Amino acid sequence: MSRTESNYPYRQTISTRWKDNDIYGHVNNIDYYGFFDTIINTYLIRHGGLDIHEGQVIGFCAESHCRFLHAFAFPDDVEAGLRVARIGNSSVRYELALFRAGDTKPSATGWFVHVFVDRHTRRPQPLPTPLRSALEAIATEETS
Template sequence: MSQRDNYRHFLPLPTRWKDNDIYGHVNNVEYYSYFDTVINTYLILEGGLDIHAGVVIGVCAESHCKFLGELAFPETIEAGLRVEHLGNSSVRYGIGLFRPGRDTPAAEGWFVHVFVDRAERRPTPLPDTMRAALEKLRATP
């Protein structure tokens, strides 16, 4: 299990009423939405990703989540992000979902993006601006 200091970037994410399931905690499918949100917010704000008109887009090739503790509405969680592998056209992120002030995650996982040409849907090299932003998140071996 990773600790808080293994992550390079954090984004506060408020849970929503709809996130809870009948058992009173955040439903498992919502964790993947939190993963998507921390990744894409970073790419848009720091990496120059243009989700509406950019030539390059990211598609999810793989994802995984390990549930270690419950989250529930109303909480604001802190989504930690790091880059575990940076390839020519792909990135593997590590994500940790933390309760404020906690050093161990309530959930952790990974997510692989493959960047493709929007029109052709063929892998394409990461743009320089995005690569530079992702380098800042590279995990220390």
């Protein structure tokens, strides 16, 4: 997995909040997954047409992983990077990196797998064309 910001075609700045710091004085590990969720869903809504309120297809997290390298602390800004590593019929695997603003090495890296399902039946559904197109736009060369 590449470890530079330029390898992630979609980037978003996410501000840490006062409440993100834990008793040890750094952003708690659970918030890193929140940063992953934020950049992924922002991208899907803005660029893939995902309708989280009334759309027929919704995404469920099937797997996720985070490797912590350096801590964030309030009031750090997080520069989140996103790319797609694999697109299936109804699933997608994202690769992510979180950088402290101004740093060239990530503070965390990870991956996240979404399975898209019918809102009502919860059965896997093929990716809608607009969503698939948006995912292909940020896919790595190895994407199948």
